[in-house]
Amino acid sequence: MFTPGEFDRWAENYDSEVERGQGLPFEGYAGVLERVFQRAGVRPGLSVLDLGCGTGNLTARFVQAGCRVWGSDFSAEMLKIARRKVPGARFFQHQLGNPLPADVPQHYARMVSAYVFHHFDQAGKIALLTHLRNHLEPGGWIVIGDIAFPNAEARQQAKQAAADAWDEEPYWLVEDDLPALRAAGFQAAFEPVSFCAGVFLIQPEMA
Ligand SMILES: C[S@@+](CC[C@H](N)C(=O)[O-])C[C@H]1O[C@@H](n2cnc3c(N)ncnc32)[C@H](O)[C@@H]1O
Structure with missing residues:
Protein backbone atom coordinates (compact mmCIF):
# COMPACT_ATOMS: atom_id res chain seq x y z
CA MET A 1 0.00 0.00 0.00
CA PHE A 2 1.31 3.44 -0.94
CA THR A 3 1.64 6.41 1.40
CA PRO A 4 0.57 10.01 0.69
CA GLY A 5 4.27 10.96 0.71
CA GLU A 6 4.99 8.76 -2.30
CA PHE A 7 2.27 10.54 -4.29
CA ASP A 8 3.46 13.93 -3.00
CA ARG A 9 6.83 13.25 -4.60
CA TRP A 10 5.17 12.18 -7.87
CA VAL A 18 0.17 10.49 -18.10
CA GLU A 19 0.11 12.78 -21.13
CA ARG A 20 2.39 10.34 -22.99
CA GLY A 21 -0.34 7.72 -22.50
CA GLN A 22 1.77 4.89 -23.90
CA GLY A 23 2.64 1.52 -22.40
CA LEU A 24 1.95 0.37 -18.87
CA PRO A 25 0.31 1.70 -16.81
CA PHE A 26 -1.11 4.67 -18.70
CA GLU A 27 -1.79 3.30 -22.19
CA GLY A 28 -5.05 4.93 -23.28
CA TYR A 29 -5.18 7.33 -20.27
CA ALA A 30 -7.11 10.10 -22.07
CA GLY A 31 -9.55 7.58 -23.52
CA VAL A 32 -10.17 6.05 -20.10
CA VAL A 48 -20.06 14.34 -8.53
CA LEU A 49 -17.26 13.16 -6.25
CA ASP A 50 -13.92 12.27 -7.88
CA LEU A 51 -12.15 9.81 -5.57
CA GLY A 52 -8.34 9.97 -5.64
CA CYS A 53 -8.53 12.97 -7.96
CA GLY A 66 -21.52 22.16 -15.38
CA CYS A 67 -21.69 19.60 -12.56
CA ARG A 68 -21.18 20.43 -8.89
CA VAL A 69 -17.87 18.70 -8.33
CA TRP A 70 -15.82 17.63 -5.33
CA GLY A 71 -12.42 15.95 -5.52
CA SER A 72 -10.75 13.98 -2.73
CA ASP A 73 -7.19 12.73 -2.38
CA PHE A 74 -4.81 11.89 0.47
CA SER A 75 -1.84 13.66 -1.17
CA ALA A 76 -1.50 17.35 -0.26
CA GLU A 77 0.81 17.99 -3.23
CA MET A 78 -1.58 16.42 -5.73
CA LEU A 79 -4.38 18.53 -4.27
CA LYS A 80 -2.27 21.69 -4.52
CA ILE A 81 -1.96 21.18 -8.30
CA ALA A 82 -5.62 20.19 -8.67
CA ARG A 83 -6.76 23.38 -6.92
CA ARG A 84 -4.59 25.45 -9.26
CA LYS A 85 -5.80 23.67 -12.41
CA VAL A 86 -9.48 23.28 -11.57
CA PRO A 87 -10.70 26.28 -9.57
CA GLY A 88 -14.33 25.34 -10.27
CA ALA A 89 -14.17 22.19 -8.10
CA ARG A 90 -13.98 21.83 -4.33
CA PHE A 91 -11.13 19.64 -3.11
CA PHE A 92 -10.54 18.00 0.25
CA GLN A 93 -7.85 15.81 1.75
CA HIS A 94 -9.18 12.37 2.57
CA GLN A 95 -7.98 8.80 2.89
CA LEU A 96 -10.26 6.39 1.05
CA GLY A 97 -12.23 4.19 3.44
CA ASN A 98 -12.24 6.77 6.25
CA PRO A 99 -15.50 8.59 7.05
CA LEU A 100 -16.08 11.59 4.80
CA PRO A 101 -15.30 14.91 6.52
CA ALA A 102 -18.40 16.45 8.10
CA ASP A 103 -18.06 19.69 6.08
CA VAL A 104 -18.56 18.09 2.63
CA PRO A 105 -21.81 16.64 1.23
CA GLN A 106 -22.45 13.13 2.48
CA HIS A 107 -24.26 11.96 -0.68
CA TYR A 108 -23.46 12.25 -4.40
CA ALA A 109 -25.32 11.38 -7.60
CA ARG A 110 -22.13 10.00 -9.11
CA MET A 111 -18.84 8.84 -7.71
CA VAL A 112 -16.04 8.55 -10.22
CA SER A 113 -12.43 7.53 -9.97
CA ALA A 114 -9.45 6.94 -12.25
CA TYR A 115 -6.30 4.90 -11.62
CA VAL A 116 -6.82 4.54 -7.86
CA PHE A 117 -8.68 1.34 -6.97
CA HIS A 118 -5.88 -0.89 -8.28
CA HIS A 119 -3.98 -0.08 -5.10
CA PHE A 120 -6.52 -2.21 -3.19
CA ASP A 121 -6.78 -6.00 -3.37
CA GLN A 122 -10.13 -7.56 -4.25
CA ALA A 123 -11.38 -7.65 -0.64
CA GLY A 124 -10.23 -4.04 -0.20
CA LYS A 125 -11.96 -2.91 -3.40
CA ILE A 126 -15.23 -4.52 -2.29
CA ALA A 127 -14.98 -3.17 1.25
CA LEU A 128 -14.38 0.31 -0.14
CA LEU A 129 -17.29 0.12 -2.59
CA THR A 130 -19.55 -1.22 0.17
CA HIS A 131 -18.61 1.80 2.26
CA LEU A 132 -19.06 4.22 -0.67
CA ARG A 133 -22.50 2.94 -1.62
CA ASN A 134 -23.80 4.52 1.60
CA HIS A 135 -22.78 7.89 0.16
CA LEU A 136 -24.64 7.54 -3.15
CA GLU A 137 -27.90 9.34 -3.74
CA PRO A 138 -30.80 7.00 -4.57
CA GLY A 139 -30.40 5.81 -8.17
CA GLY A 140 -26.77 6.96 -8.27
CA TRP A 141 -23.84 4.97 -9.53
CA ILE A 142 -20.07 4.66 -9.53
CA VAL A 143 -17.75 4.75 -12.55
CA ILE A 144 -14.16 3.60 -12.20
CA GLY A 145 -11.47 3.81 -14.87
CA ASP A 146 -8.42 1.82 -13.96
CA ILE A 147 -5.69 -0.62 -14.85
CA ALA A 148 -7.46 -3.89 -15.57
CA PHE A 149 -6.88 -7.12 -17.46
CA PRO A 150 -9.60 -9.41 -18.77
CA ASN A 151 -8.02 -12.48 -17.16
CA ALA A 152 -4.87 -13.88 -15.56
CA GLU A 153 -3.39 -14.87 -18.91
CA ALA A 154 -3.63 -11.31 -20.27
CA ARG A 155 -2.08 -10.02 -17.05
CA GLN A 156 0.79 -12.48 -17.36
CA GLN A 157 1.42 -11.45 -20.98
CA ALA A 158 1.52 -7.78 -19.99
CA LYS A 159 3.87 -8.58 -17.12
CA GLN A 160 6.28 -10.42 -19.39
CA ALA A 161 6.20 -7.65 -22.00
CA ALA A 162 6.77 -4.98 -19.35
CA ALA A 163 9.68 -6.86 -17.72
CA ASP A 164 11.39 -4.49 -15.25
CA ALA A 165 8.74 -1.81 -15.76
CA TRP A 166 6.08 -4.05 -14.13
CA ASP A 167 4.74 -2.94 -10.75
CA GLU A 168 3.33 -5.75 -8.65
CA GLU A 169 -0.07 -4.34 -7.74
CA PRO A 170 -3.51 -5.91 -7.36
CA TYR A 171 -4.69 -4.74 -10.79
CA TRP A 172 -8.29 -5.56 -11.62
CA LEU A 173 -8.85 -9.02 -13.11
CA VAL A 174 -12.19 -8.70 -14.82
CA GLU A 175 -13.00 -12.43 -14.86
CA ASP A 176 -12.59 -12.62 -11.06
CA ASP A 177 -13.68 -9.18 -9.97
CA LEU A 178 -17.01 -8.89 -11.79
CA PRO A 179 -18.43 -12.04 -10.14
CA ALA A 180 -17.10 -10.86 -6.77
CA LEU A 181 -18.79 -7.48 -7.21
CA ARG A 182 -22.06 -9.14 -8.16
CA ALA A 183 -21.85 -11.47 -5.16
CA ALA A 184 -21.39 -8.39 -2.97
CA GLY A 185 -24.66 -6.89 -4.22
CA PHE A 186 -23.59 -4.69 -7.12
CA GLN A 187 -24.62 -4.62 -10.74
CA ALA A 188 -21.29 -4.39 -12.52
CA ALA A 189 -20.05 -4.21 -16.09
CA PHE A 190 -16.65 -3.63 -17.68
CA GLU A 191 -15.65 -1.96 -20.92
CA PRO A 192 -12.02 -2.25 -22.11
CA VAL A 193 -10.29 0.85 -23.45
CA SER A 194 -6.69 -0.30 -23.95
CA PHE A 195 -4.79 -3.57 -23.45
CA CYS A 196 -4.26 -2.68 -19.78
CA ALA A 197 -7.17 -0.43 -18.82
CA GLY A 198 -10.89 0.02 -18.96
CA VAL A 199 -13.97 1.30 -17.22
CA PHE A 200 -16.21 -0.33 -14.61
CA LEU A 201 -19.81 0.72 -14.22
CA ILE A 202 -20.99 -0.18 -10.72
CA GLN A 203 -24.44 0.29 -9.21
CA PRO A 204 -25.87 -1.06 -5.97
CA GLU A 205 -28.57 -3.70 -6.51
CA MET A 206 -31.96 -2.33 -5.54
CA ALA A 207 -32.99 -3.66 -2.11
C1 LIG B 1 -2.31 7.31 -10.27
S1 LIG B 1 -2.98 8.68 -9.41
C2 LIG B 1 -4.51 9.00 -10.29
C3 LIG B 1 -4.91 10.43 -10.21
C4 LIG B 1 -6.14 10.84 -11.03
N1 LIG B 1 -7.33 10.16 -10.59
C5 LIG B 1 -5.92 10.64 -12.50
O1 LIG B 1 -6.63 9.84 -13.10
O2 LIG B 1 -5.00 11.24 -13.06
C6 LIG B 1 -3.61 7.95 -7.91
C7 LIG B 1 -4.13 9.00 -6.96
O3 LIG B 1 -4.82 8.34 -5.90
C8 LIG B 1 -4.43 8.89 -4.67
N2 LIG B 1 -4.56 7.82 -3.67
C9 LIG B 1 -3.95 6.61 -3.68
N3 LIG B 1 -4.32 5.88 -2.63
C10 LIG B 1 -5.20 6.65 -1.93
C11 LIG B 1 -5.93 6.45 -0.73
N4 LIG B 1 -5.84 5.31 -0.03
N5 LIG B 1 -6.75 7.44 -0.29
C12 LIG B 1 -6.84 8.61 -0.99
N6 LIG B 1 -6.15 8.86 -2.13
C13 LIG B 1 -5.36 7.89 -2.59
C14 LIG B 1 -2.99 9.36 -4.88
O4 LIG B 1 -2.59 10.36 -3.99
C15 LIG B 1 -3.02 9.82 -6.32
O5 LIG B 1 -3.34 11.19 -6.43
Whole structure:
Protein backbone atom coordinates (compact mmCIF):
# COMPACT_ATOMS: atom_id res chain seq x y z
CA MET A 1 0.00 0.00 0.00
CA PHE A 2 1.31 3.44 -0.94
CA THR A 3 1.64 6.41 1.40
CA PRO A 4 0.57 10.01 0.69
CA GLY A 5 4.27 10.96 0.71
CA GLU A 6 4.99 8.76 -2.30
CA PHE A 7 2.27 10.54 -4.29
CA ASP A 8 3.46 13.93 -3.00
CA ARG A 9 6.83 13.25 -4.60
CA TRP A 10 5.17 12.18 -7.87
CA ALA A 11 2.81 15.17 -8.10
CA GLU A 12 5.00 17.64 -10.04
CA ASN A 13 5.82 15.12 -12.81
CA TYR A 14 2.51 13.28 -12.84
CA ASP A 15 0.82 15.14 -15.70
CA SER A 16 3.77 14.86 -18.07
CA GLU A 17 3.84 11.08 -17.42
CA VAL A 18 0.17 10.49 -18.10
CA GLU A 19 0.11 12.78 -21.13
CA ARG A 20 2.39 10.34 -22.99
CA GLY A 21 -0.34 7.72 -22.50
CA GLN A 22 1.77 4.89 -23.90
CA GLY A 23 2.64 1.52 -22.40
CA LEU A 24 1.95 0.37 -18.87
CA PRO A 25 0.31 1.70 -16.81
CA PHE A 26 -1.11 4.67 -18.70
CA GLU A 27 -1.79 3.30 -22.19
CA GLY A 28 -5.05 4.93 -23.28
CA TYR A 29 -5.18 7.33 -20.27
CA ALA A 30 -7.11 10.10 -22.07
CA GLY A 31 -9.55 7.58 -23.52
CA VAL A 32 -10.17 6.05 -20.10
CA LEU A 33 -10.98 9.43 -18.56
CA GLU A 34 -13.28 10.31 -21.44
CA ARG A 35 -15.11 6.98 -21.14
CA VAL A 36 -15.57 7.49 -17.39
CA PHE A 37 -17.11 10.86 -18.15
CA GLN A 38 -19.44 9.40 -20.79
CA ARG A 39 -20.55 6.49 -18.60
CA ALA A 40 -21.32 8.86 -15.73
CA GLY A 41 -24.17 10.23 -17.88
CA VAL A 42 -24.18 13.60 -16.13
CA ARG A 43 -26.14 16.78 -16.69
CA PRO A 44 -25.46 20.29 -15.38
CA GLY A 45 -25.96 20.62 -11.65
CA LEU A 46 -25.47 16.93 -10.80
CA SER A 47 -23.24 16.28 -7.78
CA VAL A 48 -20.06 14.34 -8.53
CA LEU A 49 -17.26 13.16 -6.25
CA ASP A 50 -13.92 12.27 -7.88
CA LEU A 51 -12.15 9.81 -5.57
CA GLY A 52 -8.34 9.97 -5.64
CA CYS A 53 -8.53 12.97 -7.96
CA GLY A 54 -4.77 13.52 -8.18
CA THR A 55 -4.00 16.63 -10.23
CA GLY A 56 -7.66 16.99 -11.22
CA ASN A 57 -7.63 15.73 -14.83
CA LEU A 58 -10.91 13.81 -14.49
CA THR A 59 -12.39 16.36 -12.10
CA ALA A 60 -11.97 19.06 -14.75
CA ARG A 61 -14.12 17.16 -17.25
CA PHE A 62 -17.11 17.25 -14.88
CA VAL A 63 -16.62 20.92 -14.04
CA GLN A 64 -16.64 21.71 -17.79
CA ALA A 65 -19.98 19.87 -18.01
CA GLY A 66 -21.52 22.16 -15.38
CA CYS A 67 -21.69 19.60 -12.56
CA ARG A 68 -21.18 20.43 -8.89
CA VAL A 69 -17.87 18.70 -8.33
CA TRP A 70 -15.82 17.63 -5.33
CA GLY A 71 -12.42 15.95 -5.52
CA SER A 72 -10.75 13.98 -2.73
CA ASP A 73 -7.19 12.73 -2.38
CA PHE A 74 -4.81 11.89 0.47
CA SER A 75 -1.84 13.66 -1.17
CA ALA A 76 -1.50 17.35 -0.26
CA GLU A 77 0.81 17.99 -3.23
CA MET A 78 -1.58 16.42 -5.73
CA LEU A 79 -4.38 18.53 -4.27
CA LYS A 80 -2.27 21.69 -4.52
CA ILE A 81 -1.96 21.18 -8.30
CA ALA A 82 -5.62 20.19 -8.67
CA ARG A 83 -6.76 23.38 -6.92
CA ARG A 84 -4.59 25.45 -9.26
CA LYS A 85 -5.80 23.67 -12.41
CA VAL A 86 -9.48 23.28 -11.57
CA PRO A 87 -10.70 26.28 -9.57
CA GLY A 88 -14.33 25.34 -10.27
CA ALA A 89 -14.17 22.19 -8.10
CA ARG A 90 -13.98 21.83 -4.33
CA PHE A 91 -11.13 19.64 -3.11
CA PHE A 92 -10.54 18.00 0.25
CA GLN A 93 -7.85 15.81 1.75
CA HIS A 94 -9.18 12.37 2.57
CA GLN A 95 -7.98 8.80 2.89
CA LEU A 96 -10.26 6.39 1.05
CA GLY A 97 -12.23 4.19 3.44
CA ASN A 98 -12.24 6.77 6.25
CA PRO A 99 -15.50 8.59 7.05
CA LEU A 100 -16.08 11.59 4.80
CA PRO A 101 -15.30 14.91 6.52
CA ALA A 102 -18.40 16.45 8.10
CA ASP A 103 -18.06 19.69 6.08
CA VAL A 104 -18.56 18.09 2.63
CA PRO A 105 -21.81 16.64 1.23
CA GLN A 106 -22.45 13.13 2.48
CA HIS A 107 -24.26 11.96 -0.68
CA TYR A 108 -23.46 12.25 -4.40
CA ALA A 109 -25.32 11.38 -7.60
CA ARG A 110 -22.13 10.00 -9.11
CA MET A 111 -18.84 8.84 -7.71
CA VAL A 112 -16.04 8.55 -10.22
CA SER A 113 -12.43 7.53 -9.97
CA ALA A 114 -9.45 6.94 -12.25
CA TYR A 115 -6.30 4.90 -11.62
CA VAL A 116 -6.82 4.54 -7.86
CA PHE A 117 -8.68 1.34 -6.97
CA HIS A 118 -5.88 -0.89 -8.28
CA HIS A 119 -3.98 -0.08 -5.10
CA PHE A 120 -6.52 -2.21 -3.19
CA ASP A 121 -6.78 -6.00 -3.37
CA GLN A 122 -10.13 -7.56 -4.25
CA ALA A 123 -11.38 -7.65 -0.64
CA GLY A 124 -10.23 -4.04 -0.20
CA LYS A 125 -11.96 -2.91 -3.40
CA ILE A 126 -15.23 -4.52 -2.29
CA ALA A 127 -14.98 -3.17 1.25
CA LEU A 128 -14.38 0.31 -0.14
CA LEU A 129 -17.29 0.12 -2.59
CA THR A 130 -19.55 -1.22 0.17
CA HIS A 131 -18.61 1.80 2.26
CA LEU A 132 -19.06 4.22 -0.67
CA ARG A 133 -22.50 2.94 -1.62
CA ASN A 134 -23.80 4.52 1.60
CA HIS A 135 -22.78 7.89 0.16
CA LEU A 136 -24.64 7.54 -3.15
CA GLU A 137 -27.90 9.34 -3.74
CA PRO A 138 -30.80 7.00 -4.57
CA GLY A 139 -30.40 5.81 -8.17
CA GLY A 140 -26.77 6.96 -8.27
CA TRP A 141 -23.84 4.97 -9.53
CA ILE A 142 -20.07 4.66 -9.53
CA VAL A 143 -17.75 4.75 -12.55
CA ILE A 144 -14.16 3.60 -12.20
CA GLY A 145 -11.47 3.81 -14.87
CA ASP A 146 -8.42 1.82 -13.96
CA ILE A 147 -5.69 -0.62 -14.85
CA ALA A 148 -7.46 -3.89 -15.57
CA PHE A 149 -6.88 -7.12 -17.46
CA PRO A 150 -9.60 -9.41 -18.77
CA ASN A 151 -8.02 -12.48 -17.16
CA ALA A 152 -4.87 -13.88 -15.56
CA GLU A 153 -3.39 -14.87 -18.91
CA ALA A 154 -3.63 -11.31 -20.27
CA ARG A 155 -2.08 -10.02 -17.05
CA GLN A 156 0.79 -12.48 -17.36
CA GLN A 157 1.42 -11.45 -20.98
CA ALA A 158 1.52 -7.78 -19.99
CA LYS A 159 3.87 -8.58 -17.12
CA GLN A 160 6.28 -10.42 -19.39
CA ALA A 161 6.20 -7.65 -22.00
CA ALA A 162 6.77 -4.98 -19.35
CA ALA A 163 9.68 -6.86 -17.72
CA ASP A 164 11.39 -4.49 -15.25
CA ALA A 165 8.74 -1.81 -15.76
CA TRP A 166 6.08 -4.05 -14.13
CA ASP A 167 4.74 -2.94 -10.75
CA GLU A 168 3.33 -5.75 -8.65
CA GLU A 169 -0.07 -4.34 -7.74
CA PRO A 170 -3.51 -5.91 -7.36
CA TYR A 171 -4.69 -4.74 -10.79
CA TRP A 172 -8.29 -5.56 -11.62
CA LEU A 173 -8.85 -9.02 -13.11
CA VAL A 174 -12.19 -8.70 -14.82
CA GLU A 175 -13.00 -12.43 -14.86
CA ASP A 176 -12.59 -12.62 -11.06
CA ASP A 177 -13.68 -9.18 -9.97
CA LEU A 178 -17.01 -8.89 -11.79
CA PRO A 179 -18.43 -12.04 -10.14
CA ALA A 180 -17.10 -10.86 -6.77
CA LEU A 181 -18.79 -7.48 -7.21
CA ARG A 182 -22.06 -9.14 -8.16
CA ALA A 183 -21.85 -11.47 -5.16
CA ALA A 184 -21.39 -8.39 -2.97
CA GLY A 185 -24.66 -6.89 -4.22
CA PHE A 186 -23.59 -4.69 -7.12
CA GLN A 187 -24.62 -4.62 -10.74
CA ALA A 188 -21.29 -4.39 -12.52
CA ALA A 189 -20.05 -4.21 -16.09
CA PHE A 190 -16.65 -3.63 -17.68
CA GLU A 191 -15.65 -1.96 -20.92
CA PRO A 192 -12.02 -2.25 -22.11
CA VAL A 193 -10.29 0.85 -23.45
CA SER A 194 -6.69 -0.30 -23.95
CA PHE A 195 -4.79 -3.57 -23.45
CA CYS A 196 -4.26 -2.68 -19.78
CA ALA A 197 -7.17 -0.43 -18.82
CA GLY A 198 -10.89 0.02 -18.96
CA VAL A 199 -13.97 1.30 -17.22
CA PHE A 200 -16.21 -0.33 -14.61
CA LEU A 201 -19.81 0.72 -14.22
CA ILE A 202 -20.99 -0.18 -10.72
CA GLN A 203 -24.44 0.29 -9.21
CA PRO A 204 -25.87 -1.06 -5.97
CA GLU A 205 -28.57 -3.70 -6.51
CA MET A 206 -31.96 -2.33 -5.54
CA ALA A 207 -32.99 -3.66 -2.11
C1 LIG B 1 -2.31 7.31 -10.27
S1 LIG B 1 -2.98 8.68 -9.41
C2 LIG B 1 -4.51 9.00 -10.29
C3 LIG B 1 -4.91 10.43 -10.21
C4 LIG B 1 -6.14 10.84 -11.03
N1 LIG B 1 -7.33 10.16 -10.59
C5 LIG B 1 -5.92 10.64 -12.50
O1 LIG B 1 -6.63 9.84 -13.10
O2 LIG B 1 -5.00 11.24 -13.06
C6 LIG B 1 -3.61 7.95 -7.91
C7 LIG B 1 -4.13 9.00 -6.96
O3 LIG B 1 -4.82 8.34 -5.90
C8 LIG B 1 -4.43 8.89 -4.67
N2 LIG B 1 -4.56 7.82 -3.67
C9 LIG B 1 -3.95 6.61 -3.68
N3 LIG B 1 -4.32 5.88 -2.63
C10 LIG B 1 -5.20 6.65 -1.93
C11 LIG B 1 -5.93 6.45 -0.73
N4 LIG B 1 -5.84 5.31 -0.03
N5 LIG B 1 -6.75 7.44 -0.29
C12 LIG B 1 -6.84 8.61 -0.99
N6 LIG B 1 -6.15 8.86 -2.13
C13 LIG B 1 -5.36 7.89 -2.59
C14 LIG B 1 -2.99 9.36 -4.88
O4 LIG B 1 -2.59 10.36 -3.99
C15 LIG B 1 -3.02 9.82 -6.32
O5 LIG B 1 -3.34 11.19 -6.43
